[in-house]
Amino acid sequence: MFGIYLKRELGRRKKAALVIALGLALGIALVITVNSVSAGMTQAQGKVLKSLYGLGTDMTVTKARSAPTSNSSQGPNFKFDAKSSSKTSQSSDRVMTQGGQVLKSSLVAKVSAQKGVANAVGALSLNVTKVDGSFTQGKAQSSSGSGSSSGTGGQQGQGQAPGGGSSTGQPQVQGGGANFNVNSYSVAGVDVTNLALGPLSTMEVTSGKTFTSSQTNSKVAVVGKSYAKTKKYKVGSTFKVSGTKFTVIGIATPSSSESTTDVYLPLKQAQSLGDAKNEVTTIYVKASDSQQISAVKKQIQANISGTTVTTSADLASTVSGSLSTASNLASSVGxxxxxxxxxxxxxxxxLLTSSAVSRRVREFGTLKALGWPSRKVTRQVVGESIVNGLLGGVLGIALGLAAAYTVTMISPTLTAQLGNSGGGGMGGGPGGGPGQQSAANTLQIALTAPVSATTIALAVGLAVTGGLIAGAMGGWRASRMRPADALRSVS
Known part of the structure; x- marks a missing residue:
């Protein structure tokens, strides 16, 4: 009886039912769209952080660089040997550690021993500046009353010049100069015994091979694809850093976004180049439980003084640009x-349901006169409202899915700018060093709007809730009607 009456009544009031369903559908569709875009923002931010952290990295341990002393020189300097030849080629490499101050390698084991730490690995970030070119000596020329004469570098005094005339002026050096090229690139020293954690973990070797655990002190290198293309390196190519020759064994491509690291070397070789024996600049940490990262951070900070621990939450706060703006818009305003x-x-x-009940005074009054109790009348109204709500839910889900699909198809590009997170920061590679590379690292991320099963379940729940609210108000009003009201409305 309930189903038959429900079907007949909804069929009689199609327009009213459709208006109620559409109102609920718009609200539900907006909720689905906002939740989907927010999920897309989270994924986009995850891509940004993964490119800096390294796969499986939860936090990094660094040490902030101390302020320079008044007598220290922070700028690069190059010293060349003076040679007497008129045109001399010169070349020099300057290798510097990047990021914060160096840490003792022994701290890696100490970090690994902390409660909640599953694994830890050290890495050394270097920047190599190579200057090569040539000097050309100038020639000293002096003028005289009757002519001029030139020498090769000595000064002519006032008096008799070789040409017979008297010298009237000081010698002047003319010509000569220098022509030098400056090439700066980043180097990451990686622990070849644990490549799943650290700078190289975000890279995929697409040509050649990666390091093996036996190459802890081998003169081999893995080169980033972009840098290899610029320098025309391929597997088997060789290059020198401070006189040490390295052989390229692999070309690596970033697995998530552009990497700022150019060259990867075994950690011991990088330490030798940087004059940093048994030292690292960054310790990459993997927590045992991703839900306890904050607790692990506090544990490390409490037990290892003088270090800075940076987590994904810390790094996320440094992400700016259109990605951050859109994320804030979706999470707050949306x-x-x-x-x-x-x-x-x-x-x-x-209100529409309550209004419809008001127009059905004769109907509900007659039903009560025939013996329907108030609870049965209320159940009838609530049942109609729930059906309207479910219909609105179906329409809302369809509209929400269409909107999410449209966003994914358009894939608007968002810009993520990574600022310094302080204390050395974190990084998947040392291109500019952890904490320094992020200041100038800008990534382009395509936005998607994934719809999860949880979002669909939320939409269904909202549809039922909307129907129950409307039915409760309408049912309450219907239950208060008396059979006498129906008799008074009969003309």
Whole structure:
């Protein structure tokens, strides 16, 4: 009886049912769209952080660089041997550690021993500046009353010049100069016994091979694809750093986004080049439980003084640009807008249902006169409202999926700018060094809007809730009607 009456009544009031369903559908569709875009923002931010952290990295341990002393020189300097030839080629490499101050390699084991740490590995970030070119000596020339004469570098005094005339001026050096090329690139010293954690973990070797655990002190290198293309390196090519020859065994491509690291070397070789024996600049840490990262951070900071621990949450706060703006918009403005629209949709549905009940005075009064109890009348109204809500939910899910699909198809590009997180920061590679590379690292991320099963379940729940709210208001009003009201409305 309930189903038959429900079907007949909804069929009689198709327009009213459709208006209520559409109102709920718009609110539900907006909720789905906002949740999907927010999920897309989270994924985009995850890509940004993964490119800096390294796969499986939860935090890094560094040491902030101390302020330079008044007598220290922070700028690069190059010293060349003076040679007497008129044109001399010169070349020099300057290797510097990047990021914060160096840490003792023994701290890696100490970090690994902390409660909640699953694994830890050290890495050394270097920057190599290579200067090569040539000097050309100038020639000293002096003028005289009757002519001029030139020498090769000595000064002519006032008096008799070789040409017979008297010298009237000081010698002047003319010509000569220098022509030098400056090439700066980044180097990461990696622990070849644990490549799953650290700078190289974000790279995929697409040509050649990666390091083996036996190459802890071998003169071999893995080169980033972009740098290899610039220098025309391929597997088997060789290059020198401070006189040490390295052989390229692999070309690596970033697995998530552009890497700022150019060359990867075994850690011991990098330490030798940087004059940093048994030292690292960054310790990459993997926590045993991803839900306890904050606790692990506090544990490390408490037990290892003088270090800076940076987690994904810390690094996320440094992400700016259109990605950050869109994320804030989706998470704050979007959610509040969804709540406002849903509240309005629920209110409109309740008012329309209550209004429809007012127009059915004769109907409900007659049903009560025939013996229907108030609870049965209320159940009838609530049942109709729930059906309207479910219909609105179906329409809302369809609209929400269409909107999410449209966002994914358009894939608007967002810019993520990574600022310094302080204390050395973190990084998947040392291109500019942890904490320094991030200041100038800008990534382009394509936005998607994935729809999860949780979001669909939320939409269904909202649809039922909307129907219940509307039905509750309408049912309450219907239950208060008396059979006498129906008799008074009969003309």
């Amino acid at each position: 959610k509040w807008l969804s709540i406002a629209v849903l509240a309005a949709a629920f209110l409109v549905a309740a």
